[in-house]
Amino acid sequence: MFPNAKCELDFETPFQLLRAVIMSAQTTDKQVNKISPNLFKEISLSSDVEKVWLEKIEKYIKKIGLYRNKSRFIFESWKKINSEFNWLVPDNIKELQTLPWVGIKTAKVVMAVLYNWPYLAVDTHVHRVLNRLWFVHTKSREQTDKKAEILFSDSDKSRLHHLLIFFWRYHCTSRNPKCETCPFTNICKYYKTNIMK
Ligand code: SF4
Structure with a gap:
């Protein structure tokens, strides 16, 4: 029925996928894809610490539901990946789940989509x-x-x-x-x- 089924979130880097998945909770992928480019352009894992702050993320994603919580999760993930994972999104379920908000479902999405590991995320x-x-x-x-x-x-x-x-x-x-x-x-x-x- 769906020979071309694939991830419908737009992303180019692991951190972009992680942010898109965080933003997609209770929101359609289409809506996330609309707001992602500006956010991705402004904030990456290598962004200067002085240039990333919570309110800035809120400004970019405030058109989607639960944007305050989602902004906080993105901001805290950004900090943790920088400080504890050497600017790299973890490539295993256990470490992924230490990131803010990332539970087993999100960790499996990242592993399946990003690293093509054999995981089926159950929402x-x-x-x-x-x-x-x-x-x-x-x-x-x-x-x-x-x-x-x-x-x-x-x-x-x-x-x-x-x-x-x-x-x-x-x-x-x-x-x-x-x-x-x-x-x-x-x-x-x-x-x-x-x-x-
Ligand atoms: S509920 Fe879903 S799986 Fe069952 S017959 Fe309808 S469309 Fe098919």
């Missing part, structure tokens, strides 16, 4: 889709994340990461999923309990 949407299709039968995103770790092979995970995002974003949406054109109706829990009925 609420992926949790929903995997449950609808009976891959898992779980109550929380965390439970789904743990099950997905063992359910799929490493060779499939990073590809699945992109495919599942496209699937929930453009087909199996939270409200009004496109069941009428879906090839998975015969194995779908949602279809059987909501549509067929």
